[in-house]
Amino acid sequence: MHNLSIKRLVEALRAKKFSSRDLAEHFLARIERFQERLNSFITVTHDQALAAADAADQRIHAGDAGPLTGVPIAHKDIFCTDGVKTSCGSRMLDSFVAPYDATVVARFKQAGAVMLGKTNMDEFAMGSSNETSYYGPVKNPWDLARVPGGSSGGSAAAVAARLVPGATGTDTGGSIRQPAALCGITGLKPTYGLVSRYGMIAFASSLDQGGPLARTAEDCALLLQAMAGFDPRDSTSIDRAVPDYSAGLDKPLDGLRIGLPKEYFGEGLDAGVARVIEEAIAGYRSIGCEVAEISLPNSGLAVPVYYVVAPAECSSNLARYDGVRYGYRCEDPKDLTDLYKRSRGEGFGAEVKRRIMIGTYALSAGYYDAYYLKAQQVRRLISNDFKRAFEQVDVIMGPTSPSTAFRLGEKANDPVKMYLSDIYTIAVNLAGLPGISIPAGFHDGLPVGLQIIGNHFEEARLLNVAHKFQQETDWHTRAPMEA
Amino acid sequence: MALTSEDIKKIAHLARLQIDEQDIPGYARNLTEILALVEQMNSVDTSGVQPMAHPQDVSQRLRPDEVTETDQRAHFQQIAPQTEAGLYLVPRVIE
Known part of the structure; x- marks a missing residue:
């Protein structure tokens, strides 16, 4: 079954x-x-x-x-x-x-x-x-x-x-x-x-x-x-x-017009993985698809942009975990700040803390334009790359x-x-x-x-x-x- | 931009996160590396580029101002760490 x-x-x-x-x-x-x-x-x-x-x-x-x-x-x-x-x-x-x-x-x-x-x-x-x-x-x-x-x-x-x-x-x-x-x-x-x-x-x-x-x-x-x-x-x-x-x-x-972004087949791609992907594409060719190389020039900036946008939004979303309304609450808080800090410090693991801190930093006074605004602008460029690509494929x-x-x-x-x-x-x-x-x-x-x-x-x-x-x-x- | 232990303490306070003293250098190193990755985006000129806040460039939908939810306070407070008489309890804030 x-x-x-x-x-x-x-x-x-x-x-x-x-x-x-x-x-x-x-x-x-x-x-x-x-x-x-x-x-x-x-x-x-x-x-x-x-x-x-x-x-x-x-x-x-x-x-x-x-x-x-x-x-x-x-x-x-x-x-x-x-x-x-x-x-x-x-x-x-x-x-x-x-x-x-x-x-x-x-x-x-x-x-x-x-x-x-x-x-x-x-x-x-x-x-x-x-x-x-x-x-x-x-x-x-x-x-x-x-x-x-x-x-x-x-x-x-x-x-x-x-x-x-x-x-x-x-x-x-x-x-x-x-x-x-x-x-x-x-x-x-x-x-x-x-x-x-x-x-x-x-x-x-x-x-x-x-x-x-x-x-x-x-x-x-x-x-x-x-x-x-x-x-x-x-x-x-x-x-x-x-x-x-x-x-x-x-x-x-x-x-069917298939586009292969040249940026997705460059440095960093495991050769064994590349071979399997190329064979799969050849399979598509054999059933009548047209394959063309395309370019998504800002691909390399996707990870940098993401690690501003995602942590910024996460630091804001995860602010709701305060030990008050639901979720983990620390033992014997001595005051309200201690309740927040220890509930969050003990309740979240290391990676979540890293991202909350990156987001908090990127959104803090004086850094917003350099990080968040810049990331939203580069996000537009990445999105435009795809728009152009879908005019061809x-x-x-x-x-x-x-x-x-x-x-x-x-x-x-x-x-x-x-x-x-x-x-x-x-x-x-x-x-x-x-x-x-x-x-x-x-x-x-x-x-x-x-x-x-x-x-x-x-x-x-x-x-x-x-x-x-x-x-x-x-x-x-x-x-x-x-x- | 390299973050110091002092920076980490300040950011952790802003985020209301308790961080163990011994973990601070590790966070400083990790966050510095992440920011170095992030700063690669400075390699492209974005002057005049409209920031993109929503994947479809759609604005928030409005709905009529009508009551659509029923009062479920008791139900939702069942999962709260500490409540009394319908109120959430926290340590004393006013002496």
Whole structure:
């Protein structure tokens, strides 16, 4: 059962080949079996999952099934889940039981999905390796000595190891696409404004976007369908009609114009990864696509800009954790300042503190113009690069990550080195564009992800381009370990 | 720009973060390295470039001024560290 796609699971449930309860029990047993090795979950909602599965079975019997009724799913622990611990990977929220559902969570409930639990992640989604989690690092199912990527590393590892057929993630600078690449699965970061951020714990509000992780583009289309759409509760949600993401998956790609940014194939890219990506591009050429070199001249400035914009927004967003209304509170505060300082000092880990301090510094009196304003201007230049590129090509392709999964501890003590593992993903967030990472092959036994970037609201095209590749290749069917 | 231990103490205070004395040199080194990375953006001339605050250049949506939420104070205060009579408790601020 755990090797079936979400599409097949939906069909089998409707045909009553097995029940939603059978499915939930099967996956819960797998989660339990692999938890010690992978550490991909923070909370497993065993009893609630079985109750939801029973309710799903009743709906199916009554002929009242929604699009995902009975399908198991896991949510990144950044999405608020009513009555269930929502930690965001932090000691600060270790005891936080959310009093309401995020819009994404509510929509999956409405579509009939059965939540099995909450997945591990970098603390407050700040990290590229899952090593900043208060609950310990997640291991990569392809090699337990390596990281799964981050920050949605728990979701990616769980999907790759077949502990759940699909999961949610969030992507602020690559946090869906990079772990999807490093774990050998498919992950989509939608256009900014497509998926509601209501109840999604805020990190950098002008960059954060929720999206799906699954094994195939076809499954990501089903999950995105449940997630996407206008939400009046998110002031940056965009009010426009949501297309049918599954309808155009099989469209032929003849004449599709693919742009390869020369900046994505230069210094810093692992040669083995480059070879896999070039073979994947050759595959697209062989099914009728036109490939052209393009330039995104300001690419090299994306990481520098991001490390002003994201920390600035994070320092402001995380000011809400004050030890007063919810979350961690220090013991015996001697006055109000002590309450704030020690609750935050003890509740946040080192990487979160670094980013709060960078943001605080960049926004402090006298430095605002040199850092924040400058970054917002360069952000415009980066966005303009993409605008120009999309006048010439339909999609942009390149590697998702400059290397395959790195070793646990390899970059943990060197923030700048860690930050540079997101050199190909960050610009997409700065420009608010959609991007998808799909399995493109292996280098030394580790998965390599191909990143496909589209223009705003072109998710259907990205899913189509990804699906056609997955019809020609079998990389997305490869399973790690004994899974 | 190299940050000193004094700078770190000042920034940590502004951010209301307690930092252990022994960790200050490490933060000073890390933050200095991060700022060196960030300052690469000074390599490009941005005079006359309009700053970009929103990925789609959309302005904030307004909604009618109507009451849409119900009072859930008791529900939300269940998760607070310390409350009394519907109020959040903090250490005394006025002597």
